[in-house]
Amino acid sequence: MNSRERHFLRVLRKLGSAEQEQVLAFADFLKSRQQPERAVAAPQEPKLLPAKDGETVVGAIKRLRESYAMLDAKVMLNDTSNLMSRHVMGGDTVETVIVELEKMFERHYQRYRGAPEDA
Template sequence: MLSPVSSLPREQRQLLRLYSRLDASRRATLHSFAEFLCQQQDDEKQQDAAVAEQQAPVDIPRPEEESVVAAMRRLTKTFPMIDRDALLDKATSLMTSHMLQGQPAAQVIDELEALFEEHYHIYLKKQ
């Protein structure tokens, strides 16, 4: 009958042999270091998940009736990863065309959505 240790992978058996040769103080140090490495690995996984989550737009459906200002709020929440400064000039120009020149809200919102999509694709290329 095989011992439980002999069924372990080679690296784990080697680690157990090394561990058994250490005194109590060094075993505690090794244990602390192993806990540190596990915590570091868990933190990296959480960061990777957060980055992946940031890359995906938030699915906020467009309401049938929506003002241009409400659309800007929705799109800002939909694409939180986009640098707002990068699209501020164009977005302001579109909003102004609606407010001062009477361009229909639906048309301006379509253009705003296209603008945010464009900047989202730029964001993805930089990642």
């Protein structure tokens, strides 16, 4: 029993039976107002799909979104767009951009799992 519980019992014992009933009724009322604790679901595991021969950047994005279905695509939109632009406008090769996309999805998955960021 911790100090708060001991204090509560000392105070409760000094009250008359009617006041003790009121304290218990109030405690029950407070308990009834509490939100039920939600069980924290275990993070989903990705279902990594293999790359297809001759895969395009768009195809890789679709494959990775399906592989990492638990991730919010809106959160990754900026990163995904930047990599797509590097391929289309910057001239990065398909292979380079796909590798970077795979790393990016893995980073976002690690954040989803609550893993600490690398310093």
